[in-house]
Amino acid sequence: MTRFVIKKLYQSIITIFIATLLIFVVIRLMGDPSVVYVPQTAEPEAKQEFITRMGLDKPVAEQFVMYIVGLLHGDLGESFSTKGPVSELIGSRLPNTLKLAGATMFFAILLAFIEGLLSVIYRNKFLDKILMLFYSVGQSTPMFLLMIVAIHIFSVKLGVLPASGMEGISSYILPVGISSILLSTILAPILRASMLDSLKCDYVKMARLKGVGEKTIVVKHCLINSIPPMLSMISVMFASQLTGTLIVESIFAWPGIGFLAYQSIMQRDFPAIQGLVIVMTAMVIIVNIVADLIQAAIDPRIRL
Amino acid sequence: MKKIKFKRSLLALILTTVLAVSFVGCGSKTESKNSVSSNKSENSKETKGETGDVPSDDDTVVIAITGFNTEDLSPISTDFFTKDNVVHPLFDSLLDIDEDRNIVPEIAESYEVNKDYTQITFVIRDGVKFHDGSDVTAEDVKYSIERYAKDDCAWGSSLRVLFDKVEIEGDNKVTVSFKSSEPQIVQYFTAHYNTLGVVLPKDYIEKVGEEEFRKHPIGTGPYKFLESESGSSITFEAVEDHWRLVPEFKFLKILEVADGSTRLSMLRGGQVDLIQASFDDLDSLESDSNIHLLDIKGERMSGIYFQGTWKDTGEATQNVKVREAIDYAINRQEIADEFFSGYAKPEKYWKVSDAGENWDPSWKATEYNPEKAKELLKEAGYPDAFEKPTIRFYTQPERAYQIKLTELVASYLQAVGLQVEIIQHDTATLENLLLVQDLTDEAYGAMGLQTSPVLTSDGILSRSQYNFYATDGSETLNHTDKEIDEWYKKGRASLDVNERNEYDNKILHRINDENKLFLGLNYIDTIWAASSKVGDWDAYNKPGSFALTYSSITKADK
Numbered sequence: 001m002t003r004f005v006i007k008k009l010y011q012s013i014i015t016i017f018i019a020t021l022l023i024f025v026v027i028r029l030m031g032d033p034s035v036v037y038v039p040q041t042a043e044p045e046a047k048q049e050f051i052t053r054m055g056l057d058k059p060v061a062e063q064f065v066m067y068i069v070g071l072l073h074g075d076l077g078e079s080f081s082t083k084g085p086v087s088e089l090i091g092s093r094l095p096n097t098l099k100l101a102g103a104t105m106f107f108a109i110l111l112a113f114i115e116g117l118l119s120v121i122y123r124n125k126f127l128d129k130i131l132m133l134f135y136s137v138g139q140s141t142p143m144f145l146l147m148i149v150a151i152h153i154f155s156v157k158l159g160v161l162p163a164s165g166m167e168g169i170s171s172y173i174l175p176v177g178i179s180s181i182l183l184s185t186i187l188a189p190i191l192r193a194s195m196l197d198s199l200k201c202d203y204v205k206m207a208r209l210k211g212v213g214e215k216t217i218v219v220k221h222c223l224i225n226s227i228p229p230m231l232s233m234i235s236v237m238f239a240s241q242l243t244g245t246l247i248v249e250s251i252f253a254w255p256g257i258g259f260l261a262y263q264s265i266m267q268r269d270f271p272a273i274q275g276l277v278i279v280m281t282a283m284v285i286i287v288n289i290v291a292d293l294i295q296a297a298i299d300p301r302i303r304l
Numbered sequence: 305m306k307k308i309k310f311k312r313s314l315l316a317l318i319l320t321t322v323l324a325v326s327f328v329g330c331g332s333k334t335e336s337k338n339s340v341s342s343n344k345s346e347n348s349k350e351t352k353g354e355t356g357d358v359p360s361d362d363d364t365v366v367i368a369i370t371g372f373n374t375e376d377l378s379p380i381s382t383d384f385f386t387k388d389n390v391v392h393p394l395f396d397s398l399l400d401i402d403e404d405r406n407i408v409p410e411i412a413e414s415y416e417v418n419k420d421y422t423q424i425t426f427v428i429r430d431g432v433k434f435h436d437g438s439d440v441t442a443e444d445v446k447y448s449i450e451r452y453a454k455d456d457c458a459w460g461s462s463l464r465v466l467f468d469k470v471e472i473e474g475d476n477k478v479t480v481s482f483k484s485s486e487p488q489i490v491q492y493f494t495a496h497y498n499t500l501g502v503v504l505p506k507d508y509i510e511k512v513g514e515e516e517f518r519k520h521p522i523g524t525g526p527y528k529f530l531e532s533e534s535g536s537s538i539t540f541e542a543v544e545d546h547w548r549l550v551p552e553f554k555f556l557k558i559l560e561v562a563d564g565s566t567r568l569s570m571l572r573g574g575q576v577d578l579i580q581a582s583f584d585d586l587d588s589l590e591s592d593s594n595i596h597l598l599d600i601k602g603e604r605m606s607g608i609y610f611q612g613t614w615k616d617t618g619e620a621t622q623n624v625k626v627r628e629a630i631d632y633a634i635n636r637q638e639i640a641d642e643f644f645s646g647y648a649k650p651e652k653y654w655k656v657s658d659a660g661e662n663w664d665p666s667w668k669a670t671e672y673n674p675e676k677a678k679e680l681l682k683e684a685g686y687p688d689a690f691e692k693p694t695i696r697f698y699t700q701p702e703r704a705y706q707i708k709l710t711e712l713v714a715s716y717l718q719a720v721g722l723q724v725e726i727i728q729h730d731t732a733t734l735e736n737l738l739l740v741q742d743l744t745d746e747a748y749g750a751m752g753l754q755t756s757p758v759l760t761s762d763g764i765l766s767r768s769q770y771n772f773y774a775t776d777g778s779e780t781l782n783h784t785d786k787e788i789d790e791w792y793k794k795g796r797a798s799l800d801v802n803e804r805n806e807y808d809n810k811i812l813h814r815i816n817d818e819n820k821l822f823l824g825l826n827y828i829d830t831i832w833a834a835s836s837k838v839g840d841w842d843a844y845n846k847p848g849s850f851a852l853t854y855s856s857i858t859k860a861d862k
Contacts (some may be wrong), residue, residue, distance in 0.1 A: 031736035038458040046461030053456060082375045083518055089375075092534040148565050155573040163569040164561055165536065253368075253561040256537030263371065263535075268732050 008292075012285045016278060017183055020071075023277040024064050032056075033268035037080055054270075067274065074186065076278070077271035081264070086275035090257060094279065096166060097256030100248065101241035103172055108187060109234060113223075115184055116191030117126035120218055123196065131188070138185025143178065147251045150174050162251035175252045183237060190233055194226035201225075235291030239284040364555040365838060365857055368567040368576040372560050375534060378518040379502045380457055390558055392853050393527035393540050394435075395502045396548065398445070403844045407494050410548070411440060411524060412504055415493075421485045421799055424493070428476040431547050434505045435528035436729055442472045447506035449480055452499070459499050463492060487799060522828050526551050526855035536560060552839075571595065571833055575607035576792050578841075578857070581615045581833040583705055586645050589833050596834055599647065603830040604711060606755045607654025608823040611738045612748030614784045618691025619749020620684075620722070627820035629680035630751075633720045635672040635712055640826050641704075643712055647831055651824035657758040658827075662805045669824060677720040687723065694723040698738065698752040700731050710753045713825070741776075755828070770796075774809055783821065788814055837861055 034050045051057050055066065070077060076086035118132045154174060155163035162171050198204065199222055207217050245258035257276060264272035343798045372390050379395060393398035398412040409415065412426035418615035432440040453467045468481040482489060493501035503524055509517050521529050526549045527540035540556040559576060561567045568585060570576040572592070581589055581597065589595050608630070620626045636650035650669035657663070687693030695717070707728065715726045729737065738747050771777035774789050788811055795807030815821050832841065839858035 030731055035730070035735040035739075036732050038461075043461035043465055045459040046465075049455050049461075050458055083378075083381055084376075084515065089534065151566060151569045155575070156569045159573055163573055163575055164566050165559070165575075250562045251566055253536065253559065253563070253566060255533065255560075259562065260535060266730055266732070 004292075006061045008285075008289050012282070012289075015285060016281050019277055020068075020274065021064065021280040023274055024067065027058065027268075027270050027273050028060060028123055030265075030268060033080060033270060036268050056270075071278070073196045075266060076275035079264075079272045080269045081267050081272065086271045089260070090275055090279055093235075093255055093257045093260045096254060097242060097245055097249070100175060100245060100254060100256060101238065103176045104179040104183065105234070105238050108183035108237070109178060110229075111180060111184035112187035112191055113235055114224075115188035116195065117218065117223070119188065119192040120199075120222070121215060123192075135185040135189050138182050141182065143182055144247050146178050146182070146250060147174065147248070150178055151251070164251075165256060171252075175248050175254065179241075179248060186237070187230060187233060191226055193231050194229045195222045198222035198225050223281060224298070228295055230294055231298075235287050239287045242287070243280040306853040362837070363553060364557055365553040365578065366559060367556045367578045367854065368559045368561040368570055369580070370560075370562060370564075372538070372558075375532070376518050377521045377529065377532075377538075378514065379459075379499045380451060380514065381518065387829065390538060391521075392525070393556060393855055394521055394525045394529055395523035396432075396525050397493065397499075397501035398503065399490065399501055401494060408492055410495070411445075411501075412493075415490070417489055419799075421487045421489050422482045423479055424489050425473075425477060425479040428478060429547070432524055433547075434508065434524055435522040435543065436505070436508060438507060439507065439832075440503055440524055442474075442476050442478045444503050444506045445478045445725050446470045446472055447509075448502065448504040449478075449500065451504060462498075463500050463621070468857070485797065485799060487796070487801075487845065520609070522821075527556050530555070549855055551855045551857070553857060556854055556857075558854075568833075571835060574835065575681045577835040577838050581831040583644055583647070583831070585833075586647075586831065594836050595614070596836070596838075598832040598834055598838075598843075600830040600832065601845050602649075602657070602758065602820040602827040603680065603756050605651055605654060605657075605758050606706075606753065607651075608713070608825065608827060609654070609752050610821055611750045611752065612743050613819075613821065615748060617748045620686060620690045620693050620695050621749045621751055623684045623686075623690075624820055625680045625684035626686060627823075629684070629686075629720065629821060630717060630722070631670045631675040631677075631823050632673045632680065633677040633722070634670075634716050634823070634825065636669050636825055637672065639709070639712065644828060647829040648826040651827045653812060654822045654824040655756055655758065656812065656824070662808055664809075674716075674720050681721060686721070692749065694725050696746070696750050697724050697726050698734055698750055699726060699728055700734055700754075701728055706753065706755060709825075713753065715734075716854070721816060753825075773815060783790050783815075785814065785819070 006087065006260075032051075033056070038047045038050050048057075055063055058066075071282045074087070076090070078084065079086050079089050082089055115134075119128050120229055122128050151163045151174065154161040161173055163174075165171050195218065199218075204217055204221060207221060208214075243258075245254070245256055246262050247258075248254060249256045249259035250262070260272070261276050261280075263269075264276060296302070309423075366646040369390075377394070379391065396410050398410060399407050399415065400410040402408045409429070411429055411432050413429040415429045416425045417423070418425075426445065428440065428442050428445060434440060434444075449463070449467075449470050451457065452462070453464050455464070457464075466482040466484060466486055468483045471479045471481070473479065476559040480493075486492070488758055492498050495501060505517075505522050508522055512520070519532075526543055527545045528543055530541045537557055537559045538667065540558075542551040542554045542556070544550060559570075561576075564582055567576070567579045568582075571579050572595070586597070589597060593638075608628055612619070613622050613624075613627070616622055640646070640648040640650055651658070652667045652669045658667075697710060697714055697717075699706055701707055710726055714726055717724050734752065737744070738750055738752055740747075770792060774788070774792055775784055775786060791807045791810050791814075794813070795804050798804050798807070816824075834841070837860055839860040841858065842856040843853060
């Protein structure tokens with residue numbers, strides 16, 4: 001276990017360093033940020049003053065070293081846009097994304113288990129066929145389209161749910177509901193396939209011979225053994241939810257880090273972009289580590 | 305066995321932690337708010353105004369806009385143009401502009417300019433207060449102007465070049481001195497031309513610091529800051545004893561909603577009261593009995609510019625006949641009637657309003673004449689005479705209709721035989737590419753379409769416009785016409801209005817009519833869609849700015 005932790009820590013530091021370096025260089029290829037922050041009609045000296053004040057006139061290598069030194073002191077820099085600490089800016093938005101992603105994944109997993117179990121218990125019957133069709137439709141439907149239609153139906157026509165914002169539980173229903181339903185259509189077939197494989201195993205045959213009921217076999221034996229393959233997909237999905245919520249956040253005006261990333265890119269807010277990449281990389285790493293630990297906890301054959 | 309038990313316990317712990325983190329504070333507001341004061345009771349999460357009132361539906365007007373652009377609410381660090389409408393409710397200025405484009409006193413009850421335009425003296429009005437109840441004094445005005453003149457205030461750079469000193473005389477007279485004549489000295493302190501007239505609270509800023517002021521600003525406007533949620537909303541409360549205007553809505557809430565269809569749904573669903581309408585949605589909005597439209601006339605202008613035309617790199621637009629052909633090929637009236645549904649009119653000159661004193665009524669927009677366009681192209685030898693006959697036509701997606709308008713204009717050009725390639729970039733990329741002195745190969749011969757605020761025709765001689773029109777301006781069109789520089793020099797040095805207007809017109813005609821570097825397309829109205837709660841809105845086009853003032857939104861008659 002200790003070796004696992006040390007190894008993961010070492011890998012994490014390397015990953016974050018490489019991601020930081022890459023984004024540091026790439027965003028400086030986007031062009032001069034002073035066109036956003038210095039009015040077009042300002043004197044030429046104003047532009048130079050901005051560049052000097054933000055340290056952008058120094059060589060990129062020197063800027064990077066200064067940034068890393070700041071990072072080691074816990075300083076993510078000052079946002080060009082808010083003029084405040086990047087850590088504060090991200091800190092104000094990150095919980096919103098965590099709530100959205102967490103709720104979405106919770107319901108996606110719950111729905112996936114329900115759909116998957118029903119698919120297996122009633123395999124090859126009418127319900128299974130309906131669910132398979134549901135999975136196909138869900139996987140091929142663009143999420144943003146469904147969201148816009150849902151807003152039109154529930155917010156405009158019926159007036160029962162808010163179209164945007166984060167005021168109260170009702171504001172979670174549309175973004176979380178639609179995202180989790182669509183995600184479940186990806187998870188459920190994986191669970192179904194894994195459980196169907198488990199049903200062919202010798203221990204299942206033994207259980208049947210012992211007279212154990214089919215539903216008990218499915219739930220008690222197959223389901224547990226089908227979780228590890230699902231877990232890999234869940235960790236990828238969760239990481240993707242944490243880092244890729246731009247569309248949901250834009251449509252529902254959800255003030256999270258996904259939309260903040262988009263705004264920061266459009267506004268050439270270099271420090272904010274860098275800070276976001278570091279935070280998102282760290283979140284993905286944490287999710288993967290947690291997934292590994294859960295895998296090891298569930299499957300005694302896995303040694304960390 | 306112990307190992308398995310440990311692993312299962314670890315699993316339980318990890319799952320519990322993950323679920324707890326995911327749902328922490330679910331249903332409660334995030335701790336991202338900045339409030340002027342702790343106006344929430346311990347058991348209540350409701351926002352309360354400083355008077356103790358909770359914003360009710362009747363008392364609150366909710367506006368959804370595309371974005372705040374910045375979360376910095378201080379006039380020191382960013383300018384009003386960048387912030388669009390968000391900051392205007394908070395701050396009044398020394399001078400303002402009325403509907404007839406006259407400069408009128410605001411915080412200054414009067415002003416006087418000396419004969420050689422090197423000094424302006426303001427008499428500060430009695431009874432103007434900051435939102436914390438303190439009086440606006442001459443000291444605050446002096447402090448503000450000196451602050452804007454400092455190096456780190458990008459918006460104050462035009463002031464910094466000329467600024468000499470500020471002196472106080474008596475209790476309420478402030479004299480600002482410039483190092484040299486500036487005939488447009490008044491505009492420096494007029495809202496919408498500039499932010500430099502916004503009066504800052506000296507004592508408050510010295511007490512709390514500028515960083516705190518950015519988050520919790522106080523000003524002199526009809527609305528005061530109540531709270532903001534990062535990336536989400538800003539709420540204001542009306543100043544009940546404001547000297548100039550007491551808003552009818554006690555609370556103003558501005559929401560940041562990036563997606564246009566969501567804003568529309570929110571208006572239809574009753575979540576918001578006012579949104580800027582897209583021209584595509586006008587028909588459906590007009591047929592909705594719960595919504596009415598407010599038309600802000602001629603609030604912005606669309607135009608075309610050509611870059612890198614003075615160097616011959618084989619580009620089609622480097623020939624003036626091709627540019628002239630483009631001018632004739634565009635059907636401006638059809639664009640106004642069909643594309644903008646009648647909420648636009650053809651314009652002659654981009655960025656120049658027909659409402660300025662210097663405007664000549666005989667200046668009419670170029671008539672649509674595709675045959676003339678084809679003739680000009682033939683004279684120019686297009687396409688064979690050009691190494692690169694395909695014209696790169698740049699546009700930006702920031703304004704919803706801009707891309708469609710570009711496509712429409714491109715279709716007019718293609719109809720007369722021009723080869724056009726449309727390229728989209730965001731504003732910052734475009735400005736880095738096209739509006740700089742050191743052009744790359746891609747920029748030479750490029751054509752761009754932009755929408756901008758309106759200037760008066762006598763605004764061309766301003767320092768800010770120099771950057772576009774002069775050969776050494778920072779946003780230059782990279783032309784090499786030194787005569788234009790001479791006219792600028794003479795025009796800006798002159799203290800005679802007629803002489804200035806003469807140079808103004810010379811520059812205008814040279815750039816637009818002779819060299820066709822700018823082509824005006826349309827003056828465009830801005831249409832706002834309002835719920836039945838909202839009455840009239842006394843908003844009008846203010847030159848040089850997209851900003852409108854929300855303070856004058858009225859309630860509908862019951």
